[in-house]
Amino acid sequence: MNQPVIVVEGLRKVYGDVVAVAGLDFEVEAGTILGLLGPNGAGKTTTIEILTTLRRADAGRATIAGFDVGRQPELVRRVIGLAGQAAAVDDRLTARENLDLFARLYKLPAPERRARVDELIERFDLGGFADRLVATYSGGQRRRLDVVAALIARPPAIFLDEPTTGLDPRSRLELWREIRAMADEGAAVVLTTQYLEEADRLADDIVIIDRGEVVARGAADELKKDLGRDVLVVHVSDPADLPRAAELAGDGADVATDAGHRMLTVQLGDGPPEALAVLRRLSDAGIPVEDFQLRRPTLDDVFLTHTEVRR
Amino acid sequence: MSAVDLPFEPPSGVRGALIDVWTMARRDLIRTMRQPEYLSFSVVMGVFFLVLFELVFGGVIAAGAGVDYDQYLVPGVLVITAVTGALQTGNTLAVDLQYGADKRFRSLPMSRMAVLAGRTVADTIRNAVAVGLVAAVGYAFGFRFTSAGSAVAALALTVGIGYAFSWINAAIAAKVRSAELVGMLSMFWLFPLMFGSNLFTPTVAMPAWVKAFADNQPISVVATAVRALANGSDPGLSVVGSGAWIVGLLVVFVPLSVRLYRRA
Ligand SMILES: Nc1ncnc2c1ncn2[C@@H]1O[C@H](COP(=O)(O)OP(=O)(O)OP(=O)(O)O)[C@@H](O)[C@H]1O
Ligand SMILES: [Mg+2]
Numbered sequence: 001m002n003q004p005v006i007v008v009e010g011l012r013k014v015y016g017d018v019v020a021v022a023g024l025d026f027e028v029e030a031g032t033i034l035g036l037l038g039p040n041g042a043g044k045t046t047t048i049e050i051l052t053t054l055r056r057a058d059a060g061r062a063t064i065a066g067f068d069v070g071r072q073p074e075l076v077r078r079v080i081g082l083a084g085q086a087a088a089v090d091d092r093l094t095a096r097e098n099l100d101l102f103a104r105l106y107k108l109p110a111p112e113r114r115a116r117v118d119e120l121i122e123r124f125d126l127g128g129f130a131d132r133l134v135a136t137y138s139g140g141q142r143r144r145l146d147v148v149a150a151l152i153a154r155p156p157a158i159f160l161d162e163p164t165t166g167l168d169p170r171s172r173l174e175l176w177r178e179i180r181a182m183a184d185e186g187a188a189v190v191l192t193t194q195y196l197e198e199a200d201r202l203a204d205d206i207v208i209i210d211r212g213e214v215v216a217r218g219a220a221d222e223l224k225k226d227l228g229r230d231v232l233v234v235h236v237s238d239p240a241d242l243p244r245a246a247e248l249a250g251d252g253a254d255v256a257t258d259a260g261h262r263m264l265t266v267q268l269g270d271g272p273p274e275a276l277a278v279l280r281r282l283s284d285a286g287i288p289v290e291d292f293q294l295r296r297p298t299l300d301d302v303f304l305t306h307t308e309v310r311r
Numbered sequence: 312m313s314a315v316d317l318p319f320e321p322p323s324g325v326r327g328a329l330i331d332v333w334t335m336a337r338r339d340l341i342r343t344m345r346q347p348e349y350l351s352f353s354v355v356m357g358v359f360f361l362v363l364f365e366l367v368f369g370g371v372i373a374a375g376a377g378v379d380y381d382q383y384l385v386p387g388v389l390v391i392t393a394v395t396g397a398l399q400t401g402n403t404l405a406v407d408l409q410y411g412a413d414k415r416f417r418s419l420p421m422s423r424m425a426v427l428a429g430r431t432v433a434d435t436i437r438n439a440v441a442v443g444l445v446a447a448v449g450y451a452f453g454f455r456f457t458s459a460g461s462a463v464a465a466l467a468l469t470v471g472i473g474y475a476f477s478w479i480n481a482a483i484a485a486k487v488r489s490a491e492l493v494g495m496l497s498m499f500w501l502f503p504l505m506f507g508s509n510l511f512t513p514t515v516a517m518p519a520w521v522k523a524f525a526d527n528q529p530i531s532v533v534a535t536a537v538r539a540l541a542n543g544s545d546p547g548l549s550v551v552g553s554g555a556w557i558v559g560l561l562v563v564f565v566p567l568s569v570r571l572y573r574r575a
Contacts, residue, residue, distance in 0.1 A: 049414075052418040053417070053418060054414055054417050054418060074420065077418060077419055077420040077421075078321070078420040080418060082414070082415060082418040083415075084411050084414045084415060084418075085411070086410060086411030086414070087410075087411050088410075088411035088412045088413075088414060088415035089412075090338070090342075090412065092342040092345060092346065093338065093341065093342065097338075097341060101334065101338050102415075102419065104330070104334040105331060105334055105416075105419045105420070105421045106321070106419065106420060107321030107322060107327065107330065107420070133345075149415075
């Protein structure tokens with residue numbers, strides 16, 4: 001069992017009468033990713049800023065690699081890397097110069113500095129544009145540089161605030177791979193996101209917050225089970241097929257039909273494999289299917305479920 | 312968990328801070344090389360004032376007071392070049408503070424003060440080049456220093472007051488954090504200093520209270536010292552006064568800037 005690198009206990013921050021963070025606890029072990037998931041204003045950025053010494057908590061305690069963020073900020077800054085919500089690379093420098101700047105500020109010794117900059121450019125495939133001014137980059141290239149810059153000093157703890165916001169699906173996938181690689185190299189990563197899918201794909205543990213409060217938490221898999229089930233929606237060509245299709249789809253309780261829309265809705269116990277099985281049965285029975293869709297539970301569903309539970 | 316072994320022991324204290332200041336200044340200078348218009352702005356401004364006032368006042372003053380107007384005007388223009396060049400500090404710093412860059416700097420194991428000091432150092436190096444170029448243009452107009460030593464001393468005072476003004480701008484930027492506002496505010500504090508001064512004309516004809524201000528405010532005092540050094544005449548208290556203004560402004564505005572910067 002690993003020792004946790006990041007330990008957060010009872011963290012609390014109030015702005016006037018807005019409770020931005022209302023008693024947050026979590027731990028992140030080396031080599032794992034914690035996904036901090038929540039809608040706008042949930043308190044994600046505030047949490048990241050407290051943990052990276054940019055703000056002081058009103059109550060609670062947090063340590064990074066054993067250093068207390070409130071009392072030993074100088075030491076904490078040596079063991080963290082931050083990619084904040086707003087891009088923080090210099091437009092009028094190249095990627096290489098930006099990375100070199102941060103390496104110098106972390107005081108990496110000169111030979112290591114050069115080697116590390118080259119290594120990061122190579123590994124994260126920035127070579128195509130590393131010597132061009134950042135001002136000429138696409139949003140995705142800039143964001144990648146921003147995230148990579150957090151790694152320059154191989155910090156044991158990495159904080160990424162909505163790293164993939166504004167990226168196209170391909171850039172997002174690439175960045176996910178890169179974030180996963182950071183953890184595989186042994187870093188403890190805290191990542192905030194508004195997308196359930198992102199937390200699901202990346203995070204080992206997920207904490208969902210809303211208005212500063214934890215509304216759900218757990219390993220990605222546990223949480224998903226808790227979230228409710230995937231839904232398969234099938235449109236058939238002929239409404240007359242619906243009763244038979246419903247019968248084939250499964251036992252009555254989890255199937256609903258809507259003749260007006262020629263639509264069959266199936267609550268799945270077992271996600272995609274069961275969806276495939278249902279579609280295969282329809283196809284084997286010769287029922288023409290016009291269209292189908294697998295709907296995953298969304299963040300909204302999670303919030304709705306959990307706010308209901310709380311009331 | 313006990314603290315991890317830190318990978319290496321970086322230079323700390325004053326040495327670490329100096330490294331940070333130079334790193335930040337270096338970053339700024341790289342950008343200047345790439346966008347020389349930053350440098351040219353204050354040079355053009357200086358040359359503009361030089362030509363304008365030569366044409367407007369040159370004949371009048373030379374005839375009236377028996378002063379050689381080149382020897383009178385060029386020192387004033389050098390000081391203008393330095394103090395307007397210092398506006399750059401406020402501008403670029405405000406931009407950094409407005410956007411995400413500053414958050415990253417604050418999360419790094421670097422000296423807080425270096426974010427500001429790096430800026431003022433880079434702007435001062437840039438300023439020294441600009442002041443040198445404007446002095447060269449002054450030479451073309453007939454301006455002369457009596458000795459190399461006096462030239463060095465005069466340029467040092469000019470660049471020195473520019474450095475002190477960089478810190479005034481840094482304090483304003485740290486307070487308001489908006490490039491537009493920093494620019495607008497400079498109209499209210501720098502313009503009165505530039506025009507309520509002896510830079511362009513002697514202050515003899517001014518009303519007594521304006522004259523008292525114009526004679527003793529930092530820009531005039533430095534211009535007077537530069538003139539005396541250029542002409543080889545008795546500087547009176549102006550050289551000592553210039554040094555006192557530079558040190559005094561730094562003593563007030565360096566800690567003030569740092570405090571304002573830390574606060575946010
Ligand atoms: N400096 C501040 N002063 C007052 N209120 C603040 C301040 N910073 C944040 N807040 C408030 O605290 C709450 C949490 O904000 P925070 O930025 O942490 O949310 P977030 O989860 O990062 O949201 P987003 O997804 O929009 O980035 C919000 O209600 C916000 O308005
Ligand atoms: Mg945020």
